[in-house]
Amino acid sequence: MSICHEQLEVRTNGKGLYEITDEVQAKIDKCGVRNGTVTAFVQHTSCSIVIMENADPTARRDLEEFFNRLVPEDADYFTHGSEGSDDMPSHIRMALTRTSETVPIADGKMRLGTWQGIFIFEHRRAPHRRKIFITIIGE
Amino acid sequence: MSICHEQLEVRTNGKGLYEITDEVQAKIDKCGVRNGTVTAFVQHTSCSIVIMENADPTARRDLEEFFNRLVPEDADYFTHGSEGSDDMPSHIRMALTRTSETVPIADGKMRLGTWQGIFIFEHRRAPHRRKIFITIIGE
Amino acid sequence: MSICHEQLEVRTNGKGLYEITDEVQAKIDKCGVRNGTVTAFVQHTSCSIVIMENADPTARRDLEEFFNRLVPEDADYFTHGSEGSDDMPSHIRMALTRTSETVPIADGKMRLGTWQGIFIFEHRRAPHRRKIFITIIGE
Numbered sequence: 001m002s003i004c005h006e007q008l009e010v011r012t013n014g015k016g017l018y019e020i021t022d023e024v025q026a027k028i029d030k031c032g033v034r035n036g037t038v039t040a041f042v043q044h045t046s047c048s049i050v051i052m053e054n055a056d057p058t059a060r061r062d063l064e065e066f067f068n069r070l071v072p073e074d075a076d077y078f079t080h081g082s083e084g085s086d087d088m089p090s091h092i093r094m095a096l097t098r099t100s101e102t103v104p105i106a107d108g109k110m111r112l113g114t115w116q117g118i119f120i121f122e123h124r125r126a127p128h129r130r131k132i133f134i135t136i137i138g139e
Numbered sequence: 140m141s142i143c144h145e146q147l148e149v150r151t152n153g154k155g156l157y158e159i160t161d162e163v164q165a166k167i168d169k170c171g172v173r174n175g176t177v178t179a180f181v182q183h184t185s186c187s188i189v190i191m192e193n194a195d196p197t198a199r200r201d202l203e204e205f206f207n208r209l210v211p212e213d214a215d216y217f218t219h220g221s222e223g224s225d226d227m228p229s230h231i232r233m234a235l236t237r238t239s240e241t242v243p244i245a246d247g248k249m250r251l252g253t254w255q256g257i258f259i260f261e262h263r264r265a266p267h268r269r270k271i272f273i274t275i276i277g278e
Numbered sequence: 279m280s281i282c283h284e285q286l287e288v289r290t291n292g293k294g295l296y297e298i299t300d301e302v303q304a305k306i307d308k309c310g311v312r313n314g315t316v317t318a319f320v321q322h323t324s325c326s327i328v329i330m331e332n333a334d335p336t337a338r339r340d341l342e343e344f345f346n347r348l349v350p351e352d353a354d355y356f357t358h359g360s361e362g363s364d365d366m367p368s369h370i371r372m373a374l375t376r377t378s379e380t381v382p383i384a385d386g387k388m389r390l391g392t393w394q395g396i397f398i399f400e401h402r403r404a405p406h407r408r409k410i411f412i413t414i415i416g417e
Contacts, residue, residue: 001279043389043391043394088340099379135314
């Protein structure tokens with residue numbers, strides 16, 4: 001059994017989904033683990049990591065629009081907002097989704113379903129550099 | 140330390156929760172790991188895996204009804220829908236819940252609380268066969 | 279590679295977020311694992327575990343208020359409610375957030391981002407003792 005730590009940095013350019021499936025698989029290839037799990041953990045509280053449909057971009061657009069309506073930027077009861085109107089909504093959107101995803105690895109490959117991809121779900125409007133800490137455990 | 144990979148297939152018959160707690164425990168028994176973790180990962184983007192109250196079926200019915208109202212099938216801004224009106228809502232419901240659950244194993248048993256069960260949360264109306272990839276890590 | 283199981287008990291006193299970051303790190307220190315992952319798993323279906331912004335308490339207050347509005351206590355379609363009006367909403371709030379969080383450990387420390395803390399998200403009004411099962415895997 002062995003453990004590999006890897007780090008990814010992803011540049012985002014506004015709200016929405018950014019696929020990182022290939023980048024995560026590349027870290028597994030580099031680590032050399034054949035069977036185990038990979039945990040991708042986003043080190044931020046204003047973006048998420050989610051597994052989503054990766055074939056049709058309209059699915060990502062609709063998802064973003066759903067979250068925009070579910071968590072409005074102008075809720076009159078928000079008191080936390082020193083970083084702008086998309087600040088508090090970003091924390092709520094993160095709480096509603098995920099900070100990490102754990103994916104099985106078998107024969108060196110992530111066992112994602114046919115339509116599954118791993119995405120950073122950016123909740124801020126301004127460009128950001130997002131850090132993902134990747135831990136691979138296996139043999 | 141050892142790793143076991145197992146696969147489950149669950150037939151669903153419309154929206155709602157389908158318990159798989161016993162099936163996951165059976166895979167742990169077969170693997171023989173006494174202490175570690177089990178990760179159950181659903182290989183789809185239109186159903187989820189969640190840990191929920193497993194005693195009273197009304198709790199599951201109310202949960203399903205809440206999600207039906209939160210994510211309506213007839214939202215006029217949806218553009219993704221080639222598979223029907225429950226297609227895009229299924230991806231949103233998945234993003235709002237989980238693709239995997241990781242549960243501790245001690246003395247050969249999952250350490251679920253008294254009222255916790257593991258469920259497939261089906262978001263599609265038509266019958267489906269759902270694949271769950273199970274990874275057990277421990278000793 | 280080794281595995282440590284630890285248990286935490288947290289007293290909550292009404293709805294809202296209760297930080298447990300230091301308590302989880304203390305269990306890692308006690309276990310002595312330097313590299314791996316920690317999974318904190320809450321053994322209940324009426325509270326959650328989430329990673330959230332830990333600097334500004336207004337962010338937690340707004341999050342609580344958002345969930346109060348998203349999941350009202352008086353929904354007329356709820357049928358599960360033997361334990362009171364905050365019973366069914368607590369299960370829904372749990373399904374919308376998380377039962378466990380997995381965090382990477384490197385050089386003996388959790389690799390949380392600058393503003394990330396681990397919290398119990400209590401969904402019930404009455405005081406409760408909440409049990410968290412902690413599994414540390416690594417070397």
